[in-house]
Amino acid sequence: MPDSNLPAPNNPEAFLGDLTASSIEPSTRTSHQTLAQPTRDFDDFALFIDSMTIPYTDGIAAAFVGQPLLPFSPSPLFGPQMPQCSYAQWQNPSVVSRDMTATHTSAPYLLDEFSSTFPSFESCPSEKFRQEPWRLTQQDWGHLTAEIQLFTSVLPADFFPPSRHTMARYIATYFSGFHRHLPFLHLPTFSYAQYPVDLILAMAAIGAQSSFDHDNAVMFFRTSQAIVTERLRCHKAEQCRRTFSAEHGLPTDSQAPNPRWLRDSSSVQELPPGMSANGHSTSQFGALSAAKTLLLLMAIATWANSKAIYNEAIGLQNTLSSLVREERFLEAQTQTPENITWHKWINIEGFKRTATIIFCFFIFHTIVYDTPPPILNCELDIYLPSREKDWAAASEKDWQAARKESEPESAFQSSFSYLFSKQRGDSNETPKGHSSLGGYALILALIQHIYFLRKTSKCKAPPEQGIAPTDVAAVEQALRNWQNGWYMDPESSFSPGSPQGPISFNSTALLRMAYIRLTVDVGPWRSLNTHDPHGIAQSIHQSPDLEPSHKLTRAVLYSAHALSIPVKIGVNIVARSQAFIWSLQHALCALECAFVISKWLIAMHYRSPDAPLDEDESRLLAYIVDMVAEADPGFYFESNRGVAPHIPDLCSRVIKIWAKLLSGEAVWDVVRMIGKVLEVYGQMLERQAAA
Template structure:
């Protein structure tokens, strides 16, 4: 909990019951904790046990043959069971996906990318559970609210792992902000931070936002790119940027920039073209430059507007948001695809060194656009994740 949940707060600690959750989830949580504490032997053992326990439960559920093998048609039932798996099942699957993707073992990484489709399917199925017409749209108790909020944050975690796989290994994003951006964003941070039901009820009464429309991922990305903030708009269920909401939004921006960069590659835009009198691509690039600058203002707003410990300037969530902003700048205005991402899946040291050498000696095209971007980018805060990340990288090498 202290090692992973601070980076990806998908578990509600006050209502999380260790004794009632199945063993695959507990083993997966222990595996993540051991990996972050650099206890790789025990991490690998716990990861393997969690996968086997989860596979065993799935095999028992598959003993009943699916309806495709029936030679008759079953009448429609009034209450159809949901097509998605229990919440703990998807939470376990997500933790195992994070472990496999970033444990450093090439075989585990490849296997994880092959299995990511199950999470994508779960994402689409569970979105219906969070719809405004669903039975859980307006939870009245602390436990029902916590379960709904954990479901929202779980889907945010699935969206985030898709974005991280794109950043790390160069694969295409599994989601689109426009097509899959109806995901309801996490609720008020003050409600999530409430340690007791009495405290939660008191804070809920002070908010009085039950009838306001929910904030979706698509809307949050639009706010960030347009320079708007929740507190400047009326009739929304969110009053300010929280650190986790800012992180999810930046992953949405990163996914959007990935798709936009296919159309507006910097090398396809004339370096000396004035943004107001050039090609349509130049207009898009100029707008992207301004929009990413407003994203930095959004991150600052999330830091200043948070009263919880997650709003600390050195917190992992804001750390990740700044790192994502730097990735967006590089992807939008440089040729990031020149780096061979398959280098992370190779075991041959000579192949790795050759790929690094080719990337290091490749010339960087200079242009008026790149010079203008460098002049306006807040490089000092954006450089901080890179510097601190280098310290984290050196630690296991000692």
Template sequence: MLSVAKSNPALILAIAACGSQYRFETQRGLSLFEAAQLLLLDDLRQQKYINTPALAPAHIEHRERESESQKITPRDRTEELTELIQVSLLLTIFATWGSNSDILQELLALQGVFASMLHEHGLEERTPAFQIDAESSDDNNWHRWVTQERARRTKLVASAFHNSHCLMYNTAPLILSSDIKLNLPCPTPLWKASNAAEWRLAYDSNPSSEIPFQTAFRLLFSPAHTLPASISFSTPLGNHVLMHAILQQIYFARQLYVYPPVEQLLRNEDLSTLEDVLHNWKLRWQQTPESSTNPRNPAGPIAFTSTSFLGQAYIRLYLDIGPFRALKSLRPAQIAETLMSAPPIRRTPGLVMALLHAIHGLSIPVRLGVEFVARTHSLYWSVQHSLSGLEYAFLLSRWLLTLPSCGSVDISEHEKQLFLWIKRIIEEADLANECPMEGHTVTELTKDAAKMTQVACTIIRIWARTFKGNSCWGIVDVVGSSLDIYANLLEGS
């Protein structure tokens, strides 16, 4: 449905900029980014969102010709705003996933403007938002439906990406979950329909497919056995958006405390509620036909990417390492030093679930082959996996370092099983010679501080190698280098 001739030139340039990165054309991608940014800033200036100098005369002449063509085929204000939000989102992704701190700071300074655009476009809609017009053809109904669904998905994805900044930089989210009164994305067959006939067939099969975001989110807080089976809001993108809402809930629950962030624990009632919410989310994820933990899932990567956010959610329930990452600096040495400055973690029974997700996250690249994943990361893995991997590596390393301090108390059976899993992963990664553990019991190994430091550094370096390969996005290499330096600092300490 994208028409190059009718679309905002800034949108085409922004798409090309991100596409160039995926083709490893870094310099060309940067040039396209700068051109798209220039046009976007001019659009924002003309519409009074910002106050910046006008474009150079050559650019003004081009925009005047564009305006003349649009007079012939006038465009709806809603569609224009949708495209502006899409441009803003793509450029923000380019800056966030890159490794240029100057570009990142420029785009972060505009996030408030982008949030205002989302609010102006409208974060509310009725249910159902679309109904078949019996007087119109299927083709007209389909185009009208696509326009609404595209706008909805654009706003939901933009809101979720704004929330990613909250996770990465430990800043308050600009779009609150309570602000979102949109419906969740439609079922996949509807969205993937390639013509009006396919769409109408899928639409007639899903006449009540529009589920309000607030309804779906509220159901996650209900006991699992009370969830109505007749309401199915499980789509990959819908699950993804709901997970961001859960992470935002965890973020605000932590703001009620004044204790040191890494050491603090949420109230028992908060922990219990949020654990149930995550359990309900997992049930819905499992019921989604497209869900898979296979990075090469033919249905797309969104479901796999959502599992990395699930792991982060469990970690954030018991640890808050947001203030100890310094990701905004994009400097590996500073990120590693900040991780080193984090206080020791507490071993609690609830931490086992977070550890389980961290170890499972590590087992996937090891099972597929670390070198293979490192060289194909940009093709099958999202950038989010490297960011969650940073937290996984931190959690596992700090947990391993706490084991020798148990004193005369043995580690729990659950922790023993987790340690044995780590041991098998190291062996499967062909690193047993670098970190020998044969001939010793679990108790002997976990009481040896030097050995636990060695195991921790080995785990960190497996993660680092996974993210230091053939990635097209600079932030992935930043994470890999940061983990390498962090492992060196642990050894030196």
């Protein structure tokens, strides 16, 4: 096939029409017959993956490429060490405070620069030291520990203060991993004094989990949860006190004094809903900071995947949704004024990103647990976040240069409505693009829309059940418009190692999920809230057969395209690196893709001889055969020996490839559970094929 006939490599739907059917023999158009041998040169699949731009250097190796060598340190070699203290000592704040005060202004010592410098006896004043934003100084550590002391009455019994360097390592791990997938904190201006200690502990919990320090992750999670819960309790008590005082004509300060942490803490400056960029909140309770903390805790509880933690995830969801509504996050004034300063823009953009990611994460709960989201699409009335390049600008000068290249952000409601518009050839209206995070929110909003369409369709009489054709057509139009916007985004990429971050890449997994869910009701058949891999695999295996259709063929194509990316990179490489690079969205998508591919192949196997495969189905089968042969050496060897595999064998091998991709060490338990589900499901299919 000449290169000039190749479609756009990143458009699976266009690719479907141009696949050659040369590797499918006419005999494969009948049921219960064997597949033809895959082409020895993998004509279709090889041409497709060769046209993709995902070099291995964008994978796990990218984490080590371009890292600076260790610069010489201007710090003295030794200095006073941090005093060690037990939890019992923490119960006596005066002792700890006295010890901490003695070290607040002490000179940094060798371990200050442990991760970034060579040790040196001499300072190097001619060389300017480049400091990481998350570097935890002795003064920062003293500030954090002093703030923790204010909450000794609510700290868990098993809490103990970690070392300063352990904390710094966890925060660095948070920014190098989790933050890249959900960037709502502004890394260039990050400082420990800027955020409350419960948020820092929540970040450390994720960093500890990402470092496989599970016990510390649980301890940080419990401590952060206890502190933010106490803040919320005192905030509600203060609101009740003020309301009671106002109703009875009493002075607002006539009641009992505020708790010590509220009296002693500095004001949290953040942009509240409804306030212009010319002012700041002086409230000592930071609703936005509390929302960020609850968001991270909810993420930990969701991905931890234990029944006890699941209950906490739902409880945190309820607390966070109540806070969002009480503080009116959903209708905040977030349009960026002209001639805004960098720091004021950071406040507005940070609020937009936090509110947007909270909205997105609520939809993740819908995907994982098949439950209604607490915030509906029609309720989110803010402007979409800006581009990642703007958010990552390291200085005001870099930000001004990046903003000149960025288009003004549009409102979420207008952008979502635009997705359903029909663009005619004679229209002067140009397609709308969107930022990576904006597109991420829009595709999740479409998944929420599909969820409600499918749920309401079940109220109809059995013959009428299913999403109405008019609704299907409208969503398909929206998905096409979303794809056009994705292509218009200069930061869009099919690579998990994109310099602008993996958000755009993660959105492609959600697009596949949207197409699958529009075609197949997958939610009830993969009930992850049971936390039982064998039960979930059995549920998938016993789910009803799928009826072949053009729409199903397209959903299978998107699923096969999802598998082709790790096959291109290398299944073993991805299996060993997915814990650090691939997002949880891809693990969730993998389960649904494997479900749809396997059910489609089974439908092809049992298809009546009177209903032969159409051209698209034949091409798609050839594509899957070639892809499995590329990923599975045993399958390739057998096919080259002239052994034509049955479709059931092909089906089990596809599931085994998916299972292998998720078999490596994973940070989050939910990924390991999905890998186990696919492993068990593959064994069931293998036994069925051998029967």
